[in-house]
Amino acid sequence: MSFSSQYPILLExxxxxxxxxxxxVGMWKRKLCFxxxxxxxxxxxxxxxSLWGKVTSTNTxxxxxxxxxxxxGIQIRxxxxxxxxxxxxxxxGLLVLIYSWRYVSHELEEEKxxxxxxxxxxxxxxxxGFTVTGDIFNxxxxxxxxxIASYALVGITGQRRAVRAALKYLLxxxxxxxxxxxxxxFLYGTVGSLNMEDIAGRLQVGGYTSVAGVALVxxxxxxxxxxxxxxxxxWLPDAHSIxxxxxxxxxxxxxxxxxxxxxxxxxxxxYTPGFADLSGTWNALTQAVAWCAAISIVLASIMAIIQRxxxxxxxxxxxxxxxxxxxxxxxxxxxxxxxxxxxxxxHALGKSCFFLVAGAIIYKHGFRRITSLRxxxxxxxxxxxxxxxASLSIVGLPPSAGFIAKWYILWGCLQKHQYAFVVMVxxxxxxxxxxxxxxxxxxxxxxxxxxGIDEAPATMFVPAASLAxxxxxxxxxxxxILPSLGSAARALLAG
Amino acid sequence: MRKAIVVLALVGIGVMLIYAVGEMxxxxxxxxxxxxxxxxxxxxxxEEEAGASNVITAVILNYRGYDTMGEVAVIFCALCAVVAIxxxxxxxxxxxxxxxxxxxxxxxxxxxxxxLVPVIIFFAVYIxxxxxxxxxxxxxxxxxxxxxxxxxxxxxxxxxxxxxxxxRFRIPLxxxxxxxxxxxxxxxxxxxxxxxxYLMPGLSEYAAETIRHIMMMVIEIGIGFxxxxxxxxxxxxxxxxxxxxxxxxxx
Numbered sequence: 001m002s003f004s005s006q007y008p009i010l011l012e013x014x015x016x017x018x019x020x021x022x023x024x025v026g027m028w029k030r031k032l033c034f035x036x037x038x039x040x041x042x043x044x045x046x047x048x049x050s051l052w053g054k055v056t057s058t059n060t061x062x063x064x065x066x067x068x069x070x071x072x073g074i075q076i077r078x079x080x081x082x083x084x085x086x087x088x089x090x091x092x093g094l095l096v097l098i099y100s101w102r103y104v105s106h107e108l109e110e111e112k113x114x115x116x117x118x119x120x121x122x123x124x125x126x127x128x129g130f131t132v133t134g135d136i137f138n139x140x141x142x143x144x145x146x147x148i149a150s151y152a153l154v155g156i157t158g159q160r161r162a163v164r165a166a167l168k169y170l171l172x173x174x175x176x177x178x179x180x181x182x183x184x185x186f187l188y189g190t191v192g193s194l195n196m197e198d199i200a201g202r203l204q205v206g207g208y209t210s211v212a213g214v215a216l217v218x219x220x221x222x223x224x225x226x227x228x229x230x231x232x233x234x235w236l237p238d239a240h241s242i243x244x245x246x247x248x249x250x251x252x253x254x255x256x257x258x259x260x261x262x263x264x265x266x267x268x269x270x271y272t273p274g275f276a277d278l279s280g281t282w283n284a285l286t287q288a289v290a291w292c293a294a295i296s297i298v299l300a301s302i303m304a305i306i307q308r309x310x311x312x313x314x315x316x317x318x319x320x321x322x323x324x325x326x327x328x329x330x331x332x333x334x335x336x337x338x339x340x341x342x343x344x345x346x347h348a349l350g351k352s353c354f355f356l357v358a359g360a361i362i363y364k365h366g367f368r369r370i371t372s373l374r375x376x377x378x379x380x381x382x383x384x385x386x387x388x389x390a391s392l393s394i395v396g397l398p399p400s401a402g403f404i405a406k407w408y409i410l411w412g413c414l415q416k417h418q419y420a421f422v423v424m425v426x427x428x429x430x431x432x433x434x435x436x437x438x439x440x441x442x443x444x445x446x447x448x449x450x451x452g453i454d455e456a457p458a459t460m461f462v463p464a465a466s467l468a469x470x471x472x473x474x475x476x477x478x479x480x481i482l483p484s485l486g487s488a489a490r491a492l493l494a495g
Numbered sequence: 496m497r498k499a500i501v502v503l504a505l506v507g508i509g510v511m512l513i514y515a516v517g518e519m520x521x522x523x524x525x526x527x528x529x530x531x532x533x534x535x536x537x538x539x540x541x542e543e544e545a546g547a548s549n550v551i552t553a554v555i556l557n558y559r560g561y562d563t564m565g566e567v568a569v570i571f572c573a574l575c576a577v578v579a580i581x582x583x584x585x586x587x588x589x590x591x592x593x594x595x596x597x598x599x600x601x602x603x604x605x606x607x608x609x610x611l612v613p614v615i616i617f618f619a620v621y622i623x624x625x626x627x628x629x630x631x632x633x634x635x636x637x638x639x640x641x642x643x644x645x646x647x648x649x650x651x652x653x654x655x656x657x658x659x660x661x662x663r664f665r666i667p668l669x670x671x672x673x674x675x676x677x678x679x680x681x682x683x684x685x686x687x688x689x690x691x692x693y694l695m696p697g698l699s700e701y702a703a704e705t706i707r708h709i710m711m712m713v714i715e716i717g718i719g720f721x722x723x724x725x726x727x728x729x730x731x732x733x734x735x736x737x738x739x740x741x742x743x744x745x746x
Contacts, residue, residue, distance in 0.1 A: 001687045009690040013677060016568060020673040023575075027666045065561045067689040071533050074561045115579035122572050129565070141565030145572050152576030163580065182512075189519055192532035207528070214515035221508075 004050070008063040008076045011047040011086070012129040015040050019121035026114030034101050037117045041097055041124060045090040048083070048128075055083045056484060059491075062134065070134070071198045077134030080488035081341060084481070085261055086131045088348045091470075092253050093124045095463035099356055100246040102457045103363055107244055108157065116156060123149040123250065130258055136184055136270065137194045139262070143180065143226070147173045150255050154243040165238035172235045176225030180262075183218035186211050187270075196269045203270075209277040216278065219266045220285055227259025229289070229326060230296035233319045237303075240315035245359025248311065252318045253352035257344050260325055263289070268492040273332065290330035294424045296323030301431035305438075309368050310361070313435055314354045317394060320428055321347040327421060328409035336412020337489035338482065343405035345474060345481075346393050350402060353390035353467035357383050360456035360464060370439055377444035379454045382461045384443045386468035391436035393471035396429045401474035404482070546693060546707045548628045555632070556711055560691045564676040567718060571673050574725045577732050583662065584653060584731040600650045608650040615643035623719035624712070633672070633715045637722020644727045653734055660727065668724045675717030679710045 018040030026033045054061050055078055063076040078086070097120060104116050126145035133139050151173060155166030184194070190208035191199050203212060221232075228236040236256070240248045267273075271282060300319035307313040321343065328340025360383045361367055361376065377384040393402035406429060413421040455461060474481070520527040537550055537558060545553035555563050599605065619639035626632025648656040676691075683692040693707040 001689070003684075006684050006690070009680070010684075013680060013690065016564075016673065017677045019568075020571065020670040020677065023666050023670060027663060064689055066557060066691040066693070068558055072536055073558050109582075111582055112579055115575050118575050119572070119579060122568065122575065126565075126568070137559075138562055138565065141562050141569070144569050145565065148569065148572045148576055152572075152579050156579050158580055158582075166580075186515055186519075189527070189529055192528035192530070192534070202528070202532070208518065208520060210518045211515050214511055214518075217511065 004054075005063075007047045007051050008061055008078055008132060009065065011044055011051070011132070012125055014047065015044045015121050015125035015128065018043075019118055019125055022118040022121060023114055026117075030110060030114060033114050033117045037121050038094075038097060040121055041090070041094045044124070044128070045094055048086050048090040051078060051083055052087075055080060070195045071193050074138050075134040075195055076132050077196070078132045079491075080484060081261075081264065081492065082131050084341065084485065084488070085257065085344065086128055088257075088345055089124070089127050089131065089254050092348055092352050092467070093127075093250065095467060096246045096249050096253075096352060096356070097124075099249075099359070099460050099463040102459050103244065103246055103359055106363055112156060112158075116153070119149045119153050119156075120250075122146075123153065123255075127254055127258060131261060134196050135194050136187070136196060136199070139265070140177070140180055140184055143258070143262070144177060146255060146258065147177060147226075150247075150251055153247045154239045154251070156247075157244065162242050165235075165242040169235045169239040172225055172232070176222040176232075179218050179225075180222035183215040183222060186215040186218070190215070196265065199270050200272050203278075206277055212271075213278050213281040216266070216271055216281060216285065220263065220289070223259045223262035223266065224289075224292075225259070226262065227256050227322050227326070228319055229259075229322060230292045230299065230319070233296065233300070233322075236319055237312055237315045240318060240355075241309065241311040245311070245355050245362060248315070249352035249355035249359070252315070252355060253348040256318065256322055257325075257348065260322065260329070260344065263326070264329065264492070267329075273493055286330045286332060289326055290418075290421065293323040293326040293330065294421050296320060297327065297428035298424055298431070301428045301435070304435045305431060307435075308370060310370050310373070310439070311355070311358050311368060313370065313439075314351065314358060317354075317432065317435065318347075318351055320432065321351065321394070324406065324409055324425065324428070327425065328405075328412055331409075331412035331416050331418070331421075332493065333412045333415040334486055334490045334493060335408050335415055337492060338486045339405050339408025339410075339412055341485055341489060342401065342408060342478075342482070346401035346405045346471060349467050349470040349474070350390040350393035350400075353386055353464050353471070354394070356460070356464040356467065357387040357390075360460045363460065364454065364456050370442060373439060373442045374446045375443075375449040378449040379452070380456065380461075381453065382465055383456055386461070386464040387443065388440050389468040390471055391440055393475070395432045395436050397433075399475045400471045401478065402471065404475055404478045546704065546711065549626065549630065551630070552626050552632055552711075556714060557691075557693060560676075563718075564673070564680075564691070567672045567676060567721070570722060570725055571670065574669055574728055577729045581732045583728075584657065584734060599652075604650050608646060612643050612647050615646070616640060619643065619719065619723070623715055626715055627711065633718025634722060636715075636719040638726065640719065640723025641726025641730075644723065645730050648727075648730070648734075653731065656727075657731065660724075665724050665728055668721055669728060670721070672714075672717040672721035675714050675721075679714055682710065 018037060022033055022037060025036050051061060061078045064070060065074045104113055108116060123146050126142045130139055130142040130146065151166050151170045154169055155163045188194060190211045191202040193199050193202055225232045240251050243251060271278060297320045300316045304313045304316035307316060325340045325343045328336040328343060367373060393400035396402040396406035410422055410425055537554055541550040541553040542548050545557035547553040619636040622631040622639060623633055623636030680690040683690055686695045688696060693710055694703050695706055
């Protein structure tokens with residue numbers, strides 16, 4: 001076996017190895033933890049991006065762990081969608097890690113920094129593992145790792161409020177994990193297999209379909225909590241706003257997307273769309289998710305407008321964007337699904353930029369209220385400029401990636417003649433314009449202006465600015481990914 | 496209103512679950528899907544293919560070894576979570592009753608525990624090493640090791656325990672299980688086979704089986720000792736944190 005055919009496993013095993021060694025490095029020299037983890041994330045990025053050529057030429061890359069044939073052993077299965085999301089994780093994870101350096105040494109006690117980087121690497125490795133696995137129980141295992149790591153990172157400052165938010169997140173997250181585990185147990189009891197494709201094949205054979213239907217509902221509930229969809233989103237505003245800003249960025253940009261990816265995998269790979277015996281349940285559930293998503297969009301946008309705290313506002317906006325993604329997915333047309341997937345990219349770039357900007361302002365001035373952002377456009381031009389550019393993407397104006405994503409989602413709704421959803425998406429965008437441009441207005445057009453430039457450190461504004469530039473890049477050069485994303489969407493819909 | 500919605504949702508989920516359990520395949524029936532699809536292969540070929548006469552160990556370490564690596568990482572992650580939020584123990588701040596009052600546990604208790612702890616650890620090592628052929632293995636043995644150290648701490652206090660198990664000794668051991676798994680995996684990659692393959696190609700049958708045996712042993716021992724030390728470290732971190740709640744009580 002050539003070394004390059006080992007990349008599918010190396011992209012999870014390498015960051016995990018760095019995570020396991022990080023406390024030992026920290027015990028030796030605490031200052032080395034940061035360069036050590038950057039090295040790990042860089043190596044992982046190399047493996048992820050080297051896989052692009054192979055995946056675009058062969059569609060799926062599989063890897064059998066331990067050499068066992070799939071239903072007997074665990075299989076890694078990287079398709080286009082998986083690699084697309086893995087690349088987002090790699091790139092955003094690297095930028096946020098670089099940003100963390102100054103922020104963490106400023107905010108956390110020195111003793112905690114080692115474990116901050118360890119948990120960050122564990123979070124990074126497990127999200128990648130979750131993205132590329134082809135086995136539902138393996139998916140659950142990685143879900144546990146990234147959930148525990150994110151509970152801990154939310155509460156890492158040890159302040160009373162942070163620990164309370166982390167506990168709330170823990171209670172909801174652990175319940176949803178148990179629900180997913182129960183669903184896996186039901187499914188295993190009815191088909192006797194854990195490999196996704198094998199389950200799909202054995203479900204077609206039939207038998208015990210009612211149990212499989214209940215398992216589908218449980219999967220949906222479990223992953224909806226992880227994704228923070230409307231009725232079960234209550235943990236998100238606290239957890240995302242109180243966490244340290246780089247962690248808020250990762251949670252919003254990547255961790256909640258794992259819930260969406262779980263729903264995608266279950267709905268399109270395990271229970272395929274054309275599956276006859278369960279199609280009633282399947283269609284009813286996608287309809288229900290579409291309505292929850294639409295309500296998410298409007299309700300969360302309204303909640304974002306009435307917030308006074310900058311970070312809470314951004315957190316509510318994340319709930320709205322999960323709504324856009326799932327609404328696009330549940331339209332079950334190739335355009336809608338492409339738009340939903342593209343919004344994963346657009347939102348990951350835009351929202352992590354928002355949180356990094358918020359973090360830079362907190363680092364510099366300690367402000368959290370929107371009204372106190374007056375005049376920052378003068379004193380922190382790069383940071384405020386990055387916010388302004390990223391807000392184009394969050395609102396969905398051209399020429400940004402968010403525009404392309406919303407355009408395709410609207411197109412998907414129109415293909416299905418769902419005019420109510422069209423109205424809700426447009427209303428959500430209008431409300432987003434209100435809450436984003438209000439901040440831009442305070443930053444650039446309201447005095448008093450300080451004299452001179454007082455910018456955050458370069459390791460903080462460069463990641464924020466590159467994420468903002470990324471939203472523009474993927475808006476202008478959208479054709480780089482859109483055609484293959486469209487064919488990936490059609491492949492998902494075909495089952 | 497809120498309570499009504501919660502009750503309604505719970506009743507809905509409950510009815511759904513009861514319905515699903517009623518529809519499940521009959522319990523213990525030999526024709527069930529989970530007994531005819533992949534399980535027979537594990538039972539029939541587990542010992543020769545996977546190298547462990549205890550089929551459960553064969554599945555845990557070999558067929559689905561990657562999941563076990565994930566589970567080990569979950570335990571490691573839990574330790575990191577506790578330590579990140581509560582910090583490591585500070586022996587001076589211990590609030591176990593004897594550290595607070597300065598009164599040592601009675602000589603009977605201390606002597607008994609001095610005798611018991613080595614025996615318990617010996618039993619744990621047996622459980623770890625014998626997991627290959629009888630029920631047991633790293634996770635169970637690790638729990639017993641952790642329990643024995645906690646017992647020692649209860650009798651002798653935190654300062655004594657941390658002197659016996661200093662931090663610079665515990666930190667490498669905590670990562671040991673994940674590292675052992677990854678080392679086994681990367682050995683496969685060096686030999687040019689899949690990650691977590693235990694039988695290396697290009698060796699005589701005897702050498703390959705010996706190497707497989709050694710790798711499985713190292714992983715079991717790694718899980719056992721790392722697990723035990725992780726439980727200990729979590730308990731040490733929590734002893735210190737009890738201070739906040741215990742403070743008003745002590746005179």
